[in-house]
Every structure is written in structure tokens, then in C-alpha cells.
Amino acid sequence: MRSIPPLRTASVLFALVTSLCLSSCDAKPHDGRSANSIPIQHSGRVKSFESFSKQTVELISGKESWQHKPAVDLVLQALDKKNKVADWPWVRISYKELLAELGLSEERQFFSYNELANSFDKIEAIVQRSQAKRNQDLRPTKLEQESENLFSKILEVKRLMSGETLLVIPPSNGETWISPYFTNDLLNVHFNKIVALYGEKKYDEFDQKIKVWTDNVHEMTHQKFLMPVTLETVYFDWRPFQQAWMAYLAAFLILTFFKKKGSKIRLLGMLLLGAAVFFHTFGLVLRVLILARPPVSNMYESMIYMNWILIVAAVIFSLVKKNASVAAIGALISAIIMIYGNLLPIDTNLEVLVPVLRSNYWLTIHVMTIVSSYGIFGLAMGLGHRYLFLEMTKKLTSDEEKRSEQIIYRTIQIGVLLLGIGTVLGGVWANESWGRFWGWDPKETWALITFLGYLILVHLKHAKLIQASTLAISAILGFLLVLMTWYGVNFILGRGLHSYGQGAGGMIWVTYYLIFEALFLGVVFFKKIRA
């Protein structure tokens, strides 16, 4: 392809900006950063204060910050001036119907605890009704679901104001940590003093006291939580996935627009790709170490892991086939998936697991195999786009055509094997855990539908009944089946045994993707008919 000068310049600039961004060095006034690493017990595990604060603030306000103030700063301020918190307009209600129901202004999105105080009984009544529906296995209305969300937000503010959630003192016996606001010993006074120092803006003393506190806690817990808390701080400081997607995008641009073999800029592209894979792997390993579990327990984690398989497969294919464009297309898709992952409101939190998903050998292998196949099919989808794009923009030699066809088919073969093995392993796990191998659960049924879809493709290709472009189109259509199995079953159908992998929302972004594919395939068909 002939390269276009402005695009070349842009990609170099982007690459430079990206490499600068790799070290985040934003200078801000004191934002409570030194408190980040206070160990705190929250939702079943000991985590960093930063992680706790982000989750609390996100639950209440929908974002990890509010009014441009970082979460840790907000929580410290809230603790210092508890009486003011009830007036902070930070409880987000975005559903208009609910606002109307509660008689609140539909112009606003954010309300304070006190403003909502008059509506508590109303909200509670709706929540009770909703729970009654859930108990009968009925789906609550949107209004009821939103009321449940609001109810948990209000509860969270209340718990923060009472200091109840602030489990920062390790217990002398037992596993449940203690809040300084619920005990009457010296630690209470000590913690209050630290928080007061923050309020009085005596930051040096504050930093010092925090360090002493944190060290003491680690000493009391025999350093048991030192590693996960430290790693979590590293995870939030480095934001490895943020770095990775920028590097992926830059690598894609360079490797695509600079074709000259052995040039310095292309070397930079390769290095950026290497850095991206490094950050990606680093982030993945950090999550595994922090949570002490395989990285496939919720939608966000499975996206990150699927993406990792995708890029590793792409790099291996490029090396084996000596074709850097496979890695380039892999980098592009990786960047897109990572951006998607950050856009989707699927919980990015580091949370604990329901019993059925815990510590099981078969389950881990089952899920990791299945999600690996998604990664491989994702690569096939990307390669399908690449092939169809090249076919439209230039005349392909029969050799090029054959090589592309072969590589798409190979990926699909590997994907089919992984998906098949993964599905059967799911049956093995179900049989080991519940005593049934197959039960037509929607998730397993959709895995089978996806498998059958690719199976048709494999049969037709093996009998040499389809051409390269049909294969490429099928790779794209097949990925839509994967998407339905992976995301759609939990988010759209919303039923079945696998619903613990559930979250909500994100539909709009999936819809954008579907529109893109419809347009892309529409153009492909139009060109084919014209030709």
C-alpha cells in the first residue's frame, strides 16, 4: 500500500506522545496519595485504600472521581468532615423515570444524601417489590432495577458517614477487621488524628503518620497482606493496560504505514509492540498475584486475557510466517479491545468469587481454554478484515491470496479445537461439580452454536467448496457468534447457570461494533456485485 504523508507524520507524533505518556508524571497538589497503600478490608479481602476509595466513589457517583477530585481525597475529606458529606451532591441518578418517580428535578443527575432523605421510604418500597419479583424468578422492571442501584448507593453513603466500611484495624483474633469509628481505644484517636491532619492540610505530618500506621498494620498482620497491597498500589500507579493500548495503537500505525524493511522507525514499531505486550503481561500477572486466582473470573478479566492470547498468537504467527502484518493487525485489535474494556461499565474491580467458581482445577482450565479460543477467533476476525480490505484496495496475487487464506484457516482450526476442548472440559467440570455433563444451559448451548457455526466452515473449507473471501467473511460472521456466547448470553439473555459472570450495560458499544461490521460487509458485498 502507498503510504500517505499526513498519516505517517501523525503516527510518528502519536508514537512520540505515547512513549512520553508511558511515565505518568502529572503534578498535582497533595491528593492524599500517601494514604493509597493503607491496608483495608473491603468486600471480603484486604486491599489498598486506593482501591477501596475508587470502588466506593464509583459506586456512589458512577466514576472513580467526583468534581475532578480523586477518590482517596474524597474519602479522606468525607471522613474528616462527616457532617458535610450528607450535603455532597454526588449520588448519581441517571434514569429519568426514577427521578420523576421520586419527584426530583430531571435536569440534574447528582443529588445529596439529604436531598434524597425524603424519598427513602419510597425507594425502599420499590426495592422490596423488586426483591419479591426476584424471589419468584421474575425480572424486575428497569425502574425497579435502578431503584435497587440507588438504594445501594444511599446505603454506601450512610456506611461511609458512619465509618462502618472503614475496616482498617486488623483484629487480634478472627478474620473480620475493625473500624476505628466502632472501637474506643487509642487506635480510634490515632486514626482520627491522621484524618484531621489531612483536613488541616498538614501534609508532611500526614504522610509521616500514614507511613507509621501502615507499617504497624503490616507488623500486626505478620506482613501477610504486604504483597497484595503493595502490588495493588503498583497496579494503580502504573496503569499497565492504559500504557499497553497506547503502545499497541502506535505499533500498529508504524508497522502499517512504514513498509521499508529494516528501517529505524519500523524497529521503533517493533519495540513499541514489545513494550505493549510487556505491559499487558505485567498487568495480567499483577491481577493474578493480587487476587490469587486465574484471570478469567469476570467480563473485564476475560477480555484482558482473551486479548493477551490474541496478541501472543498474532506475534507467534508473524514470527513463524515471517509476516509482520499479522502482528500489526493483532496490535490494532488489542488496542480496540482494551479501549472497549475501559469504556464498558463492566466491573473492572478486583472482587471475590462465589463458591462455585472457587479453586477448581477443571473450572480454571475450562474457562481459560474457552476464552483462549475467543482470542484466536478474534485474531481470525481481524485477519478476515485485513484480507477483505486488501482485496478491495488492490489486486492480490494468487500467492498472497493463498497465504492469507491459509493463515485465516489455520487460526480457525486452532480456535475450533480450543473451543471444542473447552466446552467438553466445561462438561467435565459440571459433571464433577453437579453430576451432569450437559444441561442445555444458555451459555453452553451458545458455545455449541458457535462451535457448530465454525464446524460448517471447516467442513466446507476442507471439501474445498469455498474461496478465500468467503472464508474471510465467515471469520467475521463467526466472531459475532463468539460475541453472543461471550457477552450476549449474560448481558442480553440474562439467564442460566453462568449468570455469575454477569454485569450490566455496554450494549451501546457492542451495537457500534455491529453497525461497523454491517457497514464493512455491506461495502464488501457492494464491491463484489459491481465487480
Add this chain to the structure above:
Amino acid sequence: MVIIQILGSLYFAVSLIAGLALMLTVSTLLESFYGTPFVQRYFYQTGWFNAFLGLLAVNILFSALSRFPYKKRHTGFVMTHAGILLLLIGSLMTSLMGIDGQMMLFEGEKKDSIVQTTYELIVRETQGKIIPFPLRTGNREIKHHLNTSAGSIDLTIRRVWDNAVVKTDIINSPSGAMNHAAQLALSSQRTGVNENMWLVENNPLDPNSNHFTMGPAMFQIGEKPKVNQEAQNSEKKSESPKLHLHNQDSSLDLSVNLQDIPQGDIALGQGGLKVSNLKYYPEARVGENNKLVNASDQANNPAVEFDITDPNGETQHFIKFALYPDFESMHAASKKIFDLTVELTAPAAGSSSNPNSGPSLSIYYTADGSWVYVSKSSAGVSEGPVKTGQTYQTGWMDFSFRVENLFDHATVIKHVDKAPISGKGQIAAEVSIAQNNQTIFNNWVLENETQALEAGSNQMLLSLQARNHKVPFSLQLKEFRKVDYPGTHQPSSFESDVTLVDPEENLTLNRTISMNKPLDYKGYRIFQSSYVEDDPSGKASIFTVAKNPGIIFIYGGAIVIFLGSFLVFFVPPFSSMLREGKS
């Protein structure tokens, strides 16, 4: 031969696979609308669906046979296809010969049988003779002939439904006794409520049907109360707020009228405890320094605050909100000096802790045969006469109700119907019994409900029971444990210590069964599937006990398929699927 060629052809295979994928897509969509029981019943467990899978097996078999005699290059192809057949055979064996049941054990309890999901009709004679009849869901009549001590009897199972619901029809029969009933259709656009309800003054099948609660709202039917009764009610409504303190054995018990708080400290019991700084806030708000302040004299968020001090000077501070009775328990983590129960009753509007003040709608009949309604809510009372077919506003949010029927001679008739397609039902069998060609019984028999009939001079009892399957061992639950994630009520694991005894082998095993760690014995697998924690009889474990004879073929088939696919995909010499002469 041509037929076999077609049945084993690639085109047929592709059509079948595509057809199956399409069918499954439809079934999952149906499941999302109508629920899992619906698709299990009308899709996956139907004859036609399994016949379709059978057709797929036929296709695979013929396509594999049509390559015979096999060459080396067919290895992968034959393996994959034989593997699928093996897997399907295994599934068939499991569904025909497998056993699957539940065993619920309380701690200390011992059982040697499991409860299956299939049912039988049990006929019990007075002499204690018990005859079970298997039940098969459907409308097919099955006749049995049995000899009882009262002579020979013809028993016909006419219909068996596993999604039956017992419905009551309410009709107005002027010849019947005086009994009032009203049918209301309640609706609200805002909340999406669309509820049709019957209120029956005197229902022999359900004594509670003279009222109905929905969330905080209450509906009732009755005779119009006399005026002074109403007045009494409204007096009750304006009852003054009260604080009630007591401990478990009631050695401490104190009631304070908060409208009229006495000056100074109040003694609590004989032990020298005293209540001080007692303050009442009709509308409490959290103000400066986390202190409670009063926003108005309207009882919108009543709260009370006080200290309790013992003779040694130990003090505990209490805050209680009428609307949030649980709030205090949230403080339970703090050190408790005095183990007191604090109750605050206050006339709060719409308070959930005070059912008297929730919205209510009453339909009253009067002595002269006319009907009226009275609707109460925090906004006030609305009332007026009601007529069939008219719609009235309740005055709460946008709730309105339409009067569908008003009966004064209501008679309740019971009948068995099928549940709506997405709903759950229970098992019911329609049984008729004839003696000497004369029908002596013809009725529906339901689970947990015994029907009695007279056959000659003898009594017979009919009932439905989940089938019990005896297992060749007994299981006793020693202890059940649930472990939560620290600091939460989220379970992280649950497990049971059990003793398995096999009298035949003279064997005793002590094992722990947990989620994902079943116990295997004589082809049976015992899984920890659920638990009961807050039953008055104690903790119980629910085990699934299953025998899966086809699993070895399923696992074997899967392994063969993947070895075969590997050969087909990556080892060219073993990978052709083409027939002789076409290569």
C-alpha cells in the same frame, strides 16, 4: 443406496448442523422470554428434538461408513466421526439408565434413599397395603386393574400434568349463602403494576383471601365499619411517639411518651441504670459535627437519641430511627455495654416499621346492599361508592383500580389448570376409580394432599409422592460448615462431614464433601449442592446423588474426537475426508 448416499452426504450434514444451530438459537431466545422450565419441557426434552439429534447421528454414521474400506488418510476423519457417535451413545445411556436424585440431611440425620424428580401415585389401603403406580406426564389414559381386600377395582390414570396449578373460580350463586367478594384490577403506569385480585370475605380454601398485601399497600374487604370505629382508628393514627426499652428477660422495661419527656434522668430498672439526655427529633437530619438536628415538627424521619449510664459511670450512647429500625444493628460492631432492645414507634408517614400508616384500600359492603371504597394514604383519605366496571383513583402515586366484579353470594370453586407457559406448576394426576363398572372416584390428586374414597366397606387413600430410590449405602451428616469471606456474609465455601455405611460390604467411610469435591461410591457420586441454614430444626445439607453410566463413553468419545481433529487439521497424511476415486 441412493438414500444412504444422501443421508451420508456432506450437504445433508451441513444442512443438519445449520438446522441444529438455528433451532438452538430459537430455543435460547425462548428461554430468555419464558424461562428455563419452558424450554426444557417444550424443546430439549421433546421427542422431536431428540429425533433430530438421532438424525444427525445417522448422518454421521453413514458418512463414516460410506468411506469404507478405510485408508490411512481416513484415520482422522473416522476418529472424529466415531468419537461423536460414541459421545451420543454415552448421552443416551445416561438418559435411559442414569439415576439422579436429592438427599437432604439435617445434622445427625441418616438416610439410605434419594428423592427423584419423577412421581408415583400411591394407593394405600386400610390394612396398610401400599401400591405404587408410576406416572408419565401427558394426556394418555392408562388403565390398571387391581385386587384389593374390597374386591377388584379399575384404576385409570387419565391425565398427568407436571405444570398444574390449582385455580379457584369465584362465581355469584344467588342460591348460596351470603358471602361477599370483589375483583379489582389495580394498575399504575409509573411502576408498571398491573394486578388483578380477588378479595373474598369468606373463602373456605384460603382464609386469608379477605385481604391482600402488595409491598407496603394493603387491600381488604369487609362490612363498612361503624363511624365511631373509624374515629378510633384515626385516633390511633395520631398516637404519640413512644420509646420502648427492654432487655431479653424483661428485668429492664421502660416506656417513655416522647411528646412529654420528663425533666432530668429517668431510672431504668432497679439496678441503678439511668437514661439521660433523651431527645426526640420528629424530622431528624445529620447536622454539624455529625450531630442530629431537627428539621421540622413534621414526623417525617422520627429519631430518638439518649445515653444510658450505670452506677459505675459507664455510658453508652443510643440513636434510633423509626424508619430505619436496622440502623442500630449496624452499630453492632461497636462495643456493647448494655444489651438492650430499643423500639421507637412514631406516627411516621409511610413508615415501613408501622404498618398502620401504609396505604390501604378497603372495599366495604353496607347493610342496604351498596358498596363503598375507602382509600388511605399519607396524602389523606378518599372514599365514595363503587360500581362494577368503573375505575377509581386510589390517591397513592398514580395507582388506580377498576372494579371488575362485586358479588354478595360468592361461591369458591376449585379446579386444576395448566400453568401459563412460562410459569412453574406442580404435579397433578387425574384419577378415576371404578368398581363393578360404577365410578366411585374421579378427581385430581395433587402432591401433599391426600384424597380418601370408600370402596365397599373399605377406605382407600390416594396421594402423589416423589419417587424414592434406595441406594446401596446409608449416609449420615455429622456436621455442616459454611465459611464466609472475611468481613462479609458472602459464602466462600460450604462443606459437610459425612459417614457412609455400606452394610453389605461391612464398610464405614468418614469423608468431607464440599462444593467441587464429591464423594464417589459404587458408581454413585454424592455432591454438595445446597444447604439450609436458618431452619428451626437446625442446619441441613442438600446432596445431589447421581449415577451416570454413560459418562465413560462421553469422556472417551470426546478424547477420540480431539485426537481425530488434531490429525485432520495438522497431520496431512491422515487428513483427507474425500472418498475413493475423488481424491
